Amino acid sequence: MKAPHAEQLALLDVQEHDTKLAQLQHRLNSLTQTQELADLRERLARLRKEVIAAETIVSDLEREQLKADADVDLVRERSRKDRELLDSGSITDPKQLQSLESEIQSLAARQTALEDVELEVMERVEGAKAAVEQLTSDVTAAESREQELAAEVAGIESDIDAQKTSIAAEREQAAAAVSAELVALYDKVRADHAGVGAARLYRGRCEGCRLELPPTEVAALKAAAEDEVLRCEECRRVLVRTSESGL
Ligand SMILES: [Zn+2]
Incomplete structure (x- = not known):
């Protein structure tokens, strides 16, 4: 030729x-910020799933707590009625009296045991809520970093695109001479x-x-x-x- x-x-x-x-x-394809952004978005997706899982644990435990509260209330009410009956003086038969007193005692022991359960569930609810709070704050922090990075990447991309456009125009001009x-x-x-x-x-x-x-x-x-x-x-x-x- x-x-x-x-x-x-x-x-x-x-x-x-x-x-x-x-x-x-090449610079556009290998921006470290782009990789960082992709990693961050992956982490965010994971965190959001963890928040949902932690919230489910909280609502399960809250249901458990309601049941524990109701169990305690039931025993407390039963015990209150027994005491009322005892205090009313309407029961005079010694055998009946002894049986009533023994029931009151066993109800007191039962109440203590149920209150321990209630307390333990309450502590678990608190722990689970703290976990939700921590995860939610992690999500918020990651979201704000995501916005920051996305803006940074968009800025660099638009800068590189502008350079490409101007160089491509110069290239066409040079090619016109060939x-x-x-x-x-x-x-x-x-x-x-x-x-x-x-x-x-x-x-x-x-x-x-x-x-x-x-x-x-x-x-x-x-x-x-x-x-x-x-x-x-x-x-x-x-x-x-x-x-x-x-x-
Ligand atoms: Zn050669």
């Missing part, structure tokens, strides 16, 4: 812009070679693959016409001669 040397130089300019665009895209045929060749090579389709020949070395060309190859490049589009024998990239090529 042939192309005026000025076009070949313009192709290097296009390459420079494409390299910058690729670097910006024939469609040469651009097509460049694009094809670039797609197969990690984004680098055209490289400078610098002091006998291809800047695409970084290999020093053998002297016979250098001699052939030197002999080639100025408008000959050269390719690196090693990496097949378009090789552009400049005053610093060492030819």
Whole structure:
């Protein structure tokens, strides 16, 4: 392929812009904040589930507490009625009296045992509520960090996007100075070679693959016409001669 040397130089300019665009895209793809945000959102989802689970425990325990309260009330009421009966003096039979007194005693023991249960459930309710409170405050803190990070990421993205837009416009301008045929060749090579389709020949070395060309190859490049589009024998990239090529 042939192309005026000025076009070949313009192709290097296009390459420079494409390299910058690729670097910006890479920066965009590898933002640490993006990863941090993804991790944080995962943690938030987990925390929200934990809040729901902890709230379920609280409501289960509260139901248990109501039952314990009712159990105590029942025994207390029974005991109150027995005492009333005892205090009324209406029971005179000694056997009946003894039986009533013994029931009052056993109800007192039962009440103490039930009150212990009641207290224990109450403590568990408190513990479970504290867990909900802690988790809820963790969620709030994570949500505020999420907002902060999301805003930071959006800012960086819009900054990089603006740079990309301006470099892409410059790239189009540079590409306009190159024939469609040469651009097509460049694009094809670039797609197969990690984004680098055209490289400078610098002091006998291809800047695409970084290999020093053998002297016979250098001699052939030197002999080639100025408008000959050269390719690196090693990496097949378009090789552009400049005053610093060492030819
Ligand atoms: Zn090469």
